[in-house]
Amino acid sequence: MIAKTYKDMLSAKSVIRQLSEFATARGAEIGYENVFDFSLGNPSVPVPAAFTDMMIKLLKESNPIDLHGYSQSLGIPSVRAKIAASLNQRFGMDYTQDHIFMTAGAAGAIAHALRCVTEPGDEVLTFAPFFPEYNPYVNLSGAVLKVVPPNTEDFQINFEAFEQMLTKKVMAVLINTPNNPSGIAYSEETIKKLAAVLTEKSKEFGHEIYIISDEPYREITFDGNEIVYVSNYYDYTLSCYSYSKSLSLPGERIGYVAIHPKCPYAKEMVVMCGQISRGIGHNCPASIIQLAVGETCGLTADLSVYETNMNLLYDVLIDLGFTVVRPGGTFYIFPKALEEDAKIFCEKALKYDLVFVPADTFGCPGYFRIAYCIDTEKVKRSIPVIRKFVETEYPNR
Template identity: 70%
Template sequence: MIAAKYKDMLGAKSVIRELSEYAAVRGKEIGYENVFDYSLGNPSVPTPEKFKKAMVDLLEQCDPMEIHGYSPSLGIPSVKEAVAHSLNKRFGMKYTFKHIFMTSGAAGALAHAVRCVTVPGDEVLTFAPFFPEYHPYVDLSGAVLKVVPPNTEAFQVNFECFEEMLTDKVMAVLINTPNNPSGVVYTRETLEKLALIMREKSEEYGHDIYLISDEPYREIIFAGVENTYVSKVYDNTISCYSYSKSLSIPGERIGYIAVNPACSDAETIINMCGQISRGIGHNCPSSIVQLAVAQVLYDTSELSVYETNMNLLYEELISLGLACIKPGGTFYIFPKALEEDAKVFCQKAKNYDLILVPGDSFGCPGYFRMAYCMDTEKVKRSLPALRRFVETEYR
């Protein structure tokens, strides 16, 4: 007998992936350049030349066993040391290599982090709007993901509902800032209030409540926006990072866990990750990619195009009368649809070759996401289609 749990998941495929697949098929019919595909968050700017050079140099100059063999289960020590040093230099932390675990992207990091601090039946809280894949990341560990309703005024934390839901069953709180899908960056005030409540509840319940911080968009921050490093605010923080967005290398599947040195059992948590890997198959990310990333820790792709695209879309959306909170980072924007059912709204948009993602799976019915990681020229060409859509269907 096959596993019913995973068979049942076949009926609940990712809406984002389904829309991306539709866009690809439509592109074959009319040319993909004529499909305004805002579905998938796939970086659209080139990988830094320095990363490419690092890969080439490693291939040409290093012992093949070093770059193609298994890495140690906790990651290559020199890479871990370099990551720790870079975080200390940038954010004033005190990491050592003993606080870093190399992972297969942020997904691998989150899979490990949840298993480190929960057992089956424990609860993990997250805040809408949230990345839909949090459900399989958490639920398939045996823990239960509970979603705090959104604060739609600013997409900061809904503290009233959070405090009601923060029971003694909650062992971890999962946050994502800068946020997918809203593009909102949690303010320092939000993070400090969150940390205060979690400290008080940890003391009241007699157990640690861990903060799992999902940070793949940490480097995509727009002008004038402060992005507070979460571990500076709360000791029991496990940071989950990916180089997919900052270096435009999502296919390389490389990231890390960084456990705050002030966290309870910090070094033990890292060592536990090596054991968790044995069970979930996320062990030993690519050796050559680990070594290459270590050479570009202070570099990013040219990320400014995302802010350019955001401003173009934000101004157009506002001019068309759509309510929208201006993103502070990422390459997502999350406007309110012009009718109650965002699924119907997005279905109508397809008639104008606009591929938009309804907000229902993000925990925010009535909203929709646009992933504007595409050439600015194409964003500009999409604006007349957006205008035609709104004026034809809703004027």
């Protein structure tokens, strides 16, 4: 007898992973340089040299017993203090180390945030299009994920649908801005309205409704815009961060939860995260990675390539007549497919070695995601291929 819950999941393979595996296999046949693999959100720019140098310095100069020793269960205090200071400087917040809990990336952060503010059976709302991993993240925590349908006009929040779904059972709203897969950053207006609705409904329901804000793309914004930092607009915010994208460190699994200092029980919630860790076998992220990230806090990899790539793709998509909203950040763009079934559209693209992801699992059928975290040179080479694909397959679009 093995656990049914997880055994039943074995047949449900991730579409993204399947497409990525296809791309790898096809690459082995025709050379990976000839496969335009837009499937995976794996950063394509190197970590800053300062991070590598800091890792080497730690290895060479620290006492190995201290360096590799157990960190405190909430994370290394000095690292948490540096992260708090960096957030305060950038966003005008009042975090201290007591508001920061170190996690294994954003997935670890969201796992703790969810368990902090929900009990089994509580509802969590998210907004389509959404990162499909939110399904197991929420549903296996014991809470129940409900998806608010998209506003395909501009991929801001569909407030009409949202307010209908915002019942007393909802304890948290899980948002992601800039958004995977749409690439859209929520406007200040959207965040203000969201905060206003939640404040009103919290009063009406007699319990707080938290925002769990998934922010791995916070540093990747376009057209000179800064991200609208959700915690600046709503006190009951748990900000979930990962260095995966900003420092190009996805495999090192390093991030944190930052709990708004004005949130009641903020410091207790950080200590609760330590208790949650004991239950889910999380523990702290690797000590040396914590230390190196603490020392290079505020740095980012050279993220400008993503904007370059976005502009190249946006221009050709517009030129070819696609319906597409210009991304405000991330390394994704999210056009409407040229036929109703985006899966068929993406299958046709595969014949041209163009690997796109249909957006059915993102809660937005009829659209597809292009992940352009690849070399600009390859994006440039893909453009005539995209043209050929569209002009051949959809001559009367």
